[in-house]
Amino acid sequence: MKMSGSEILIKSLLKERVEVIFGYPGGANMPIYDALYDYGKQIRHILVRHEQGAAHAAEGYARITGKPGVCLVTSGPGATNLVTGVADAMMDSVPMVAITGQVAAEYLGSDAFQETDVMGITTPITKWNCQVTHADEIVETVAKAFYIASHGRPGPVVIDITKNAQFEEADFFYKKVVVKKLAFTNHFDDDEVRKAADLINRSKRPILLVGHGVLISGAEKEIDELTRKGEIPAAATLHGLSVMSWSNPWFVGLTGMHGKYAPNVLTNEADLVISAGMRFDDRVVGKMSEYAPLAKVIHVDVDASEHNKNIKADLPIVGDIKTFLKDLLPHINTGHRRSWREQFRILDKKEQTAEKKRLKKHRDDITMDEAIKTLSEKTNGQSIIVADVGQNQMFSARYYDFKKPNSFITSGGLGTMGFALPAAIGTAVGNPKRQTYVVVGDGGIQMTIQELGTIMQENLPIKILLLNNEFLGMVRQWQELFFDKRYSFTNMTGPNYVDLAKAYGIKAKKISKKINLRTAISEFVESKESYLLEIKVAKEGNIFPMVPTGVAVDKVRLE
Amino acid sequence: MLYTVDIVTENRPGVLYRIAGLLTKRKINIERINAYAVKGKGISKIFFTADVEKKVMETLAKQIYKVIEVADIKYHEVSH
Numbered sequence: 001m002k003m004s005g006s007e008i009l010i011k012s013l014l015k016e017r018v019e020v021i022f023g024y025p026g027g028a029n030m031p032i033y034d035a036l037y038d039y040g041k042q043i044r045h046i047l048v049r050h051e052q053g054a055a056h057a058a059e060g061y062a063r064i065t066g067k068p069g070v071c072l073v074t075s076g077p078g079a080t081n082l083v084t085g086v087a088d089a090m091m092d093s094v095p096m097v098a099i100t101g102q103v104a105a106e107y108l109g110s111d112a113f114q115e116t117d118v119m120g121i122t123t124p125i126t127k128w129n130c131q132v133t134h135a136d137e138i139v140e141t142v143a144k145a146f147y148i149a150s151h152g153r154p155g156p157v158v159i160d161i162t163k164n165a166q167f168e169e170a171d172f173f174y175k176k177v178v179v180k181k182l183a184f185t186n187h188f189d190d191d192e193v194r195k196a197a198d199l200i201n202r203s204k205r206p207i208l209l210v211g212h213g214v215l216i217s218g219a220e221k222e223i224d225e226l227t228r229k230g231e232i233p234a235a236a237t238l239h240g241l242s243v244m245s246w247s248n249p250w251f252v253g254l255t256g257m258h259g260k261y262a263p264n265v266l267t268n269e270a271d272l273v274i275s276a277g278m279r280f281d282d283r284v285v286g287k288m289s290e291y292a293p294l295a296k297v298i299h300v301d302v303d304a305s306e307h308n309k310n311i312k313a314d315l316p317i318v319g320d321i322k323t324f325l326k327d328l329l330p331h332i333n334t335g336h337r338r339s340w341r342e343q344f345r346i347l348d349k350k351e352q353t354a355e356k357k358r359l360k361k362h363r364d365d366i367t368m369d370e371a372i373k374t375l376s377e378k379t380n381g382q383s384i385i386v387a388d389v390g391q392n393q394m395f396s397a398r399y400y401d402f403k404k405p406n407s408f409i410t411s412g413g414l415g416t417m418g419f420a421l422p423a424a425i426g427t428a429v430g431n432p433k434r435q436t437y438v439v440v441g442d443g444g445i446q447m448t449i450q451e452l453g454t455i456m457q458e459n460l461p462i463k464i465l466l467l468n469n470e471f472l473g474m475v476r477q478w479q480e481l482f483f484d485k486r487y488s489f490t491n492m493t494g495p496n497y498v499d500l501a502k503a504y505g506i507k508a509k510k511i512s513k514k515i516n517l518r519t520a521i522s523e524f525v526e527s528k529e530s531y532l533l534e535i536k537v538a539k540e541g542n543i544f545p546m547v548p549t550g551v552a553v554d555k556v557r558l559e
Numbered sequence: 560m561l562y563t564v565d566i567v568t569e570n571r572p573g574v575l576y577r578i579a580g581l582l583t584k585r586k587i588n589i590e591r592i593n594a595y596a597v598k599g600k601g602i603s604k605i606f607f608t609a610d611v612e613k614k615v616m617e618t619l620a621k622q623i624y625k626v627i628e629v630a631d632i633k634y635h636e637v638s639h
Binding site: 123 | 580614617622624
């Protein structure tokens with residue numbers, strides 16, 4: 001039976017078990033929207049307020065469900081607005097299928113109204129992209145797109161569909177596609193497994209680095225077993241947070257630029273670094289030439305191009321982390337590394353002393369640490385935290401006590417301010433059973449604040465913790481430390497956020513005194529509906545420890 | 560170091576652009592390039608020569624191989 005390309009697209013999405021689309025209609029995707037009109041019961045459509053919001057919401061959805069997030073926008077500005085979110089998904093390995101409308105094929109290259117070279121713009125920031133100019137190409141393209149987005153190292157794909165292809169008629173027979181190249185992820189053998197086990201068993205001071213790949217692979221249990229059986233201290237990268245909780249005595253916390261003091265210092269004393277699904281980002285390794293100078297490196301990653309990219313691997317393992325760990329575990333001897341673990345505790349004490357000193361400076365003001373710690377306590381570490389970018393993000397990473405895996409969603413690689421509010425729409429839609437909290441600063445919230453409208457329209461019970469210091473806090477901190485306190489254009493006057501939230505029908509409250517913190521957060525947590533809690537925090541609070549850019553990790557600063 | 564890179568790829572619009580982009584983002588300039596479609600086989604061959612740092616070449620080749628359409632890649636140093 002013949003049907004329009006638009007209907008073929010919708011039916012193809014259904015075959016890929018798409019339940020939600022985050023989108024925005026416009027001239028060049030109207031036929032698709034017209035087809036969608038008849039499928040309202042099968043596919044939920046969330047109308048965002050700006051296309052960037054659609055991309056971040058799709059990311060949030062993908063991160064929390066493990067399934068590709070889908071967004072649908074029009075040509076020209078619709079597609080260019082999407083770009084930041086697509087780039088963000090590329091950097092953080094988030095599966096996404098972005099569908100952009102395009103001018104009719106006969107107008108391509110004519111500078112038609114709302115025409116832009118979407119293929120050209122999105123090529124460097126996608127895992128794959130494809131332009132469709134005929135209806136009969138849609139099925140195969142969609143099938144391929146979903147396969148590519150979700151296999152191997154996940155990432156975003158863009159399908160650009162010209163308007164004539166949306167109107168044109170073709171037959172519909174859905175057929176799944178296998179991309180051979182991505183079908184086999186494990187390229188390691190028994191010999192390499194034994195070599196890895198041997199390196200680990202012989203190591204006196206190993207450190208395991210847990211990254212996003214562990215969550216993608218679902219290898220939390222294997223990581224837990226490896227650390228306990230082998231007695232191996234394990235640190236998390238920003239995206240590896242929530243793989244482990246503090247109930248595992250071998251967890252030593254976040255590492256990297258604003259990570260804990262101990263794992264940063266002791267990485268450079270380790271004799272073995274075991275990297276599990278992380279890519280030695282510059283925010284993790286600091287000065288690359290002085291990173292882990294005493295250590296051999298086992299680097300497990302599904303993406304072979306990450307091996308030897310930043311840090312040389314003595315034993316590169318190409319494969320799925322869960323499969324590898326399952327093979328590895330029987331070869332791991334019971335470890336005896338308590339005294340090595342003790343060294344982390346000694347350094348933790350040093351960090352705590354510095355922290356106390358820092359908090360004393362802010363006797364009356366609420367600090368970001370206190371706000372996050374209180375939220376963590378009141379939610380018992382069970383919630384999904386969607387953090388924005390900057391100090392609010394680093395304080396969330398450091399002070400929320402994650403007790404469940406896959407609970408920390410943030411923009412790591414691209415560092416996109418404005419990510420949190422729309423991404424939270426995705427997590428709330430993707431997993432309504434768990435409570436989503438947004439942690440955001442006054443800078444970031446204003447970049448995508450229009451998405452309060454989406455929260456209102458969809459009636460999503462998202463809680464928004466706004467940490468307002470009337471500064472672009474992270475940049476201000478750098479200006480304080482590295483630019484002689486020359487606060488060049490970082491102070492920001494904000495609107496009345498409480499009135500603003502209320503205008504969107506969202507409950508809101510503002511506090512500024514320490515004595516009100518606990519009650520306010522209780523009320524915030526207990527609310528059944530969306531709620532914005534604005535906390536006026538210390539204006540010049542800093543996040544420490546800190547590894548300044550281009551400095552070795554063991555030179556991490558405590559103040 | 561001057562390298563010659565030989566690539567076999569599915570013949571599809573945008574593949575050369577995607578490969579070129581991996582060079583552009585590292586500010587690598589192409590010294591020489593040649594590409595042609597193999598008649599009736601749906602594949603293309605691309606050869607280029609470029610000045611690439613030795614430690615970057617391995618990563619670059621792996622990144623080019625990650626391009627979905629690329630079936631094979633080989634590279635070797637060019638002797639002056």
